Amino acid sequence: MSDISYLKRLFRTYYKEKRSEIPTVSLFYHREFGYIPWDKKIMMKRHMSFKSQDSITKHLGNEGPRHVYSSGALYTQPEIQDMDGKGYQGCDFIVDIDVDHFYTPCKEDHDFWYCKECGKSGLGMVHKCPKCGKSKIKTSAWICEKCLDTAKREIIKLIYDFLVSDFGISISQMRIAFSGHRGYHLKIENEQIRNLHSNERREIADYISGENISLEILGLQEKSGTIYSFSGDTYGWAKKIIRKTYEILKKPNSEIQELLSEKEKFDFNKNYIKSFLNSKQDFIDKIADNKYFILPSIEGFGMTNWRKFFTGIVHEVGVEIDTPVTIDIHRLIRYPGSLHGKTGFKVQEIFPDELDDFNPLDEVNEKLDPIVFESKVQTTQKLEVLEAQVPATKIKGKTYGPYTKGEIIEVPHHIAIFLLCKEVVKTI
Amino acid sequence: MSIPTELINRYPWLPSLKKHYFEIASRSPSIFISEVFSKDFGSDLKERLLDLFEAAFDNLEEISDYKSDRLNVYVYLLLNIFLYALDNQLITNRLANLYSKITYNELTKENNDANLYNICQDLGLKIRYYEPPINYGLNIVKDHHQKLETNFTIHFIDYLRLASNLRDEYRKLVHNSLLEGYVFIQNKRLIRLIQEYVRNRLLIKETEDKASLKAFLSDVSEIKDFKEIIDKILNAWTERKEEFEYTFKIDFESKEDLLTLYPPCVKEILKKTQEGQNLIHNERLFIVWFLLALDYPVEKVVDLFSTMPDFDREKTTYQVNFAKKKKYIPYKCLTLKSLNLCFAANYKDKLCLEGYGSVEPSERKKLAHPLSYTRIKQYRASKEEYYKNREVDEVNE
Numbered sequence: 153m154s155d156i157s158y159l160k161r162l163f164r165t166y167y168k169e170k171r172s173e174i175p176t177v178s179l180f181y182h183r184e185f186g187y188i189p190w191d192k193k194i195m196m197k198r199h200m201s202f203k204s205q206d207s208i209t210k211h212l213g214n215e216g217p218r219h220v221y222s223s224g225a226l227y228t229q230p231e232i233q234d235m236d237g238k239g240y241q242g243c244d245f246i247v248d249i250d251v252d253h254f255y256t257p258c259k260e261d262h263d264f265w266y267c268k269e270c271g272k273s274g275l276g277m278v279h280k281c282p283k284c285g286k287s288k289i290k291t292s293a294w295i296c297e298k299c300l301d302t303a304k305r306e307i308i309k310l311i312y313d314f315l316v317s318d319f320g321i322s323i324s325q326m327r328i329a330f331s332g333h334r335g336y337h338l339k340i341e342n343e344q345i346r347n348l349h350s351n352e353r354r355e356i357a358d359y360i361s362g363e364n365i366s367l368e369i370l371g372l373q374e375k376s377g378t379i380y381s382f383s384g385d386t387y388g389w390a391k392k393i394i395r396k397t398y399e400i401l402k403k404p405n406s407e408i409q410e411l412l413s414e415k416e417k418f419d420f421n422k423n424y425i426k427s428f429l430n431s432k433q434d435f436i437d438k439i440a441d442n443k444y445f446i447l448p449s450i451e452g453f454g455m456t457n458w459r460k461f462f463t464g465i466v467h468e469v470g471v472e473i474d475t476p477v478t479i480d481i482h483r484l485i486r487y488p489g490s491l492h493g494k495t496g497f498k499v500q501e502i503f504p505d506e507l508d509d510f511n512p513l514d515e516v517n518e519k520l521d522p523i524v525f526e527s528k529v530q531t532t533q534k535l536e537v538l539e540a541q542v543p544a545t546k547i548k549g550k551t552y553g554p555y556t557k558g559e560i561i562e563v564p565h566h567i568a569i570f571l572l573c574k575e576v577v578k579t580i
Numbered sequence: 581m582s583i584p585t586e587l588i589n590r591y592p593w594l595p596s597l598k599k600h601y602f603e604i605a606s607r608s609p610s611i612f613i614s615e616v617f618s619k620d621f622g623s624d625l626k627e628r629l630l631d632l633f634e635a636a637f638d639n640l641e642e643i644s645d646y647k648s649d650r651l652n653v654y655v656y657l658l659l660n661i662f663l664y665a666l667d668n669q670l671i672t673n674r675l676a677n678l679y680s681k682i683t684y685n686e687l688t689k690e691n692n693d694a695n696l697y698n699i700c701q702d703l704g705l706k707i708r709y710y711e712p713p714i715n716y717g718l719n720i721v722k723d724h725h726q727k728l729e730t731n732f733t734i735h736f737i738d739y740l741r742l743a744s745n746l747r748d749e750y751r752k753l754v755h756n757s758l759l760e761g762y763v764f765i766q767n768k769r770l771i772r773l774i775q776e777y778v779r780n781r782l783l784i785k786e787t788e789d790k791a792s793l794k795a796f797l798s799d800v801s802e803i804k805d806f807k808e809i810i811d812k813i814l815n816a817w818t819e820r821k822e823e824f825e826y827t828f829k830i831d832f833e834s835k836e837d838l839l840t841l842y843p844p845c846v847k848e849i850l851k852k853t854q855e856g857q858n859l860i861h862n863e864r865l866f867i868v869w870f871l872l873a874l875d876y877p878v879e880k881v882v883d884l885f886s887t888m889p890d891f892d893r894e895k896t897t898y899q900v901n902f903a904k905k906k907k908y909i910p911y912k913c914l915t916l917k918s919l920n921l922c923f924a925a926n927y928k929d930k931l932c933l934e935g936y937g938s939v940e941p942s943e944r945k946k947l948a949h950p951l952s953y954t955r956i957k958q959y960r961a962s963k964e965e966y967y968k969n970r971e972v973d974e975v976n977e
Contacts, residue, residue, distance in 0.1 A: 320761025
């Protein structure tokens, strides 16, 4: 049996056995469904509708697809192929937080890239090849607790710092799920929000992420040689920026130094950081005394550097969301309770109050555990490593790997499924 | 909550109009027209209607002796009927712009929070009123700071519905104070949103059901007063038509028709100008910079703006010449997206959405600039031309 057939059989078994445990989505009959089969020649099958939750789980049990999706949108006739003929009725507000789309320092340890143009390869996150400058980059993204923790922090920030406090959205209208790979999805089910158009959704996406923000409009401006800042005595982004600035200033110098030198955010050189730290107390006093609207005079800090500093703060405050997902009203998202074909992990729904303790790679609460293929009997499988480098993976408290090409390994069943789904090993 | 009739008279576009004037709502348009002109205020009504059209054709932003009495309700209803009958997008846009500006001026002049609150309630807007006003920040004005305060907050969904099409940078949600679902908004900006509501309410598209329109016209053209007014409007329009009609043709240098080579963002703006719709500041800048970058003659670019409600040839010529001298570069795709001026998805444009450079999707390059779009399209067109010519040569051989 080929590895693909093996995985397909496992997925089918999962859907058959867990039929009653797979949650449903609201307004089920109005959703479009889609899936990606294991056969790579077949692209996504979409424009499907089901009469009942039972009929979809039955279908999944027969097909055992690699990935399963349902629409955020509601249609009167979801099965119609032509998007204009489906009878669009509105769309849930969807936010996708995926570590694939933003930088985390741990990527330097586990994400590989390879330039298809010049053959250069390396670790970390690159958009263009540092050698030839071309963007024909093949990436191999891995999974680790640090990445997933970053994604979790982003979703918590999204819920409490933006959706609840600023947008006044009730937690009971949010449905959150671990994606089964490197992130989280959040869906807002609210009648009024469902009717928003793409351009209105973009406005919300920009608010949440801080994208397209104008510091000048918020109040950063130079007048007669004095540089004015924002008023923290307000609501919205200006307040967020000042609050974060104060929070950072209160940190020990070593931490501030590290943060301000981060290339992806602030990227200040040593001299600027030194000047900044020299004026740190003055800045703290100004914010504490509510006099921060005139910025402290720091050597080397004109409008350019202040803009750079506050842009870095905006990155710190904003949530790393995948904006195209939020503004696309016809996007399909992973079906809760389905399996992610790149890991074999379950798309796990979580309540917001469960997020703090949730650890997808080592979850103690069995009901929330996305790792569904852990065998109760300690079975192992022998595998041959196919990729040049396979990073170490810590799952269920144990680290497996790193491995190199040609290595023969023996790992527990759930690790074998994960590595097979990742297509970095084959069974022997 | 019931809204005072006096407020409906002043602002007849309010949804409660139907409740207050249900006797009109139940009548057919032709009966309504006949009855209303036969009343003793019929000639006054005619005059007011014609004044509105004249002012709109003259590009005025207000009417000096505008009266907001009970007749105003009839004027508003008749205005809607005449716009339907005229079935001309340019005229509709002109009137919608003028009428909404009048509304803005009236609301600003009366400066009455209670009325503003009642109007918002009637429009179904989720709004909160605070007395005394609340502080929500500081504004720097000439080296000193000024407290920002307001009596109003508006729910973010209503705010987005009304403001997202205005697309001014300062109106973006990210630049506004937001708390627990409500946006802090000063009266003036709230009134501007209401102006936009009124404009959109009048902006009926040209009807697709031409048969119904024809039947309606044959029905109402029997009414002497209606015919008289329509004729006067059409006469006035014919006199000024040339000033507004879009005669912009692409005939520079190579005489090549570049319309087919434009990206959707440009096509959308050109469509708006053709319909006489108002362009926001960023749209105006972008289209001028784009066309100048393609070496369009200044006068042709100026012609493009002749359909704008606030067109002033002298001013526009100065501004376009200034832009030409400065050699501004048109916005790149990323900026256009952030300004909500990217229409790639609406136009389902393959080049914008899928990129270029390879048949293999993963190897395609993303389009980064609208000028690249035109260059690529031009290149493709010339390549097609070349192969066509070669085929002809081969056949001839």
